[in-house]
Amino acid sequence: MKGLILAAGRGSRLLPISATRAKHAVPVAGVPIIARAVQSLRDAGVQDIGIVTSPSSETDLRDATQDSGHLTFIRQNEALGTGHAVLAAHAFLENEPTLLYLGDNLFEDSLSPLLLALRDAEAAIGVKAVPNPQAYGVAVVQHGRLQRLVEKPRKPESNLAACGVFAFRPSLLAHVADLAPSDRGEIEFPQALTRLMAAGGTVRAVEFSGFWSDAGTPDDLLSANTHFLAQQRPRVDGRAERSVLSGNVVIEAGALVEDSVITGPVWIGPHALVRGATLGPFVSIGAHARVDAARLHGALVDEFARILHPSRPLSRVLIGRHALVTAPSESGLQLVMGDRSVVRI
Template identity: 30%
Template sequence: MQAVILAAGEGKRVRPLTRSRPKAMIPVANRPIIEYVIEALVKNGIRDIIVVVGYRKEQVTRFLNQLDVPVEVVVQNKQLGTGHALQCAESKIRDNFLLLPGDNYIDPNSIARIMDIPNSMLVKEHPNPSNFGVVMLSEGFVSRIIEKPEFSPSFMVSTGIYSFKKDVFSYIQENDLTDAISSMIGDGVQIRGIPADDWQDAIFTWDLLKMNKRLLHNLDPAREGTVSRQTIIQGSVRIGRGTTIGPNTVITGPVIIGNDCTIGPNCCILPNTSIGARVTLEPFTCIGEAIIMDDTSIGSHSRIVDTVIGERCALADHTSTCTESGLIEIEGIAARSEFGAIIGDTVKSGPFTVFKNSIIGNNVTIEGQGSLKSRYIFDNSTVI
């Protein structure tokens, strides 16, 4: 069986992290999201995989070329929608196939449920259905899809994962795949709605923290670095090659730490934390419920919780992120959020900076000794 993975979009609501990478390439539990999708397909014996790339296609292609699984790449030159992206792969499709987004996590069991049922889709209840295509079911079949309604009549949403016959292409007239499915239903084609076991999507940047927490639960512990005898490790913890953990550091899993990091001494790493490669945590720093990407350094006496930090950031000593709820405008919509901070790539902040429910763009410089609460700081800004 064939599978088509759509990985051509940017993911604008996940900015600033997608300014320099497609959403499908954001690392969660130290692996790009798209890798989990490919892994779920392979576990079901599906190795004929086509990936549609577009936005920053070189990054995705370079990663795919490193995999053990041969993947065919198709380019969508202009990001015109999911229907158009699927059409780009039409010439490669021979028969029935699966269609999946490259920026969502899906478990292998859910794919097993749908792969042998043509004209079906995976559905899942979600507490915020208005961010998705809301699915109305009648006797197990899809009767209607309402795309991102302001007032949702149901909590059941589409995961964007489908099993199609090849004749679906005859229904794609517009750029949006939802319109094609609506046309199929209008013509009397029955689309079965199959409940997914485990599906995770990050609509906004802070949703990555929930996805990270879920994926770390599958973590296999391993210790390849150098760990001080005075270090206390509890739970599932993976430590990469070349990493040094200083004395009197306490790590409570699930936690993953990449290669060539320097941690401590006297640090505390709490559960549900992912630390990338070549990260430095200076002494007396505490981190929990966080994603820290490659080549970032965090100064001493800092406290980082409920936070995503991009690559090559340098946060000075006594930096704090505090979990608070608030409203932040994302793509013209006021979104209710609750997190510490979302920090883009190459951000520098001075000592005694406090972040509360704030999003910091890429290449931002913050002088320090200030508090940022429910703020969105745009790329290349300087905060005095």
């Protein structure tokens, strides 16, 4: 069994956070999205894992998975769709069954049932009941078998979203190779499932009940951060001085917390510095970040960011690497906004 993670996408919905690095390398509760994807495959018993990257994303993804064991990186030189990415990995797959994972997804459930579904099917797809199926590819399922997939329908026939994970036998690759480009000019992997069913093949649908996110937007990322922070186990490997810690708090090695009130779930990354702050719940502070005299709730602060004496509390905020948030100067409010940034003041 092979594992294949597709991580060559540009992540335009996550701009500007994804402007300077692959979205799959963005941390959620201190762990990069791509590293969580690798762990999900390993937890399902899949050890031989390939990651499809773009020329611009490979370095970020290698850095983000440096503690994830042996991985094979496969270059997709042009962004021509998920099906094209799978075909780029044809040599790696070596005619073996494959567990395919679209790399910006996050799952609470085990992926093992997808592998079990291949016992009496040529392919399997993960689905999840959602309140807004019109925002997703919708799976129409009958007696556990996929009947059809409909992309973002105005009037959905079901509430089951296709949630970015598949298992398939090697024979499916012939259908992928026969696909024509879609209206978007891309080779779309899910269309191969449609061709397989038209040829009489069986696609099982495996419904997940736990948390799932495609982490495609800032709100999705914050929601995922909140969920995974709640799952962590309290641990203090750094230092906390003259501070009050309550609930589920992790302080990584090299981090220093002084004169602060920390209400978990909170994760404070390696070598971060927190002084005179009130953090939590649901806050993650990246490695080497600095937080002085700030109040944060429901926040994801990335590595090397600085939050220095802001004049108001910060809630539901996503702050990227090396960003600076501080109080207005004597001349008033200052904004330095990059392309596609968001500010509400």
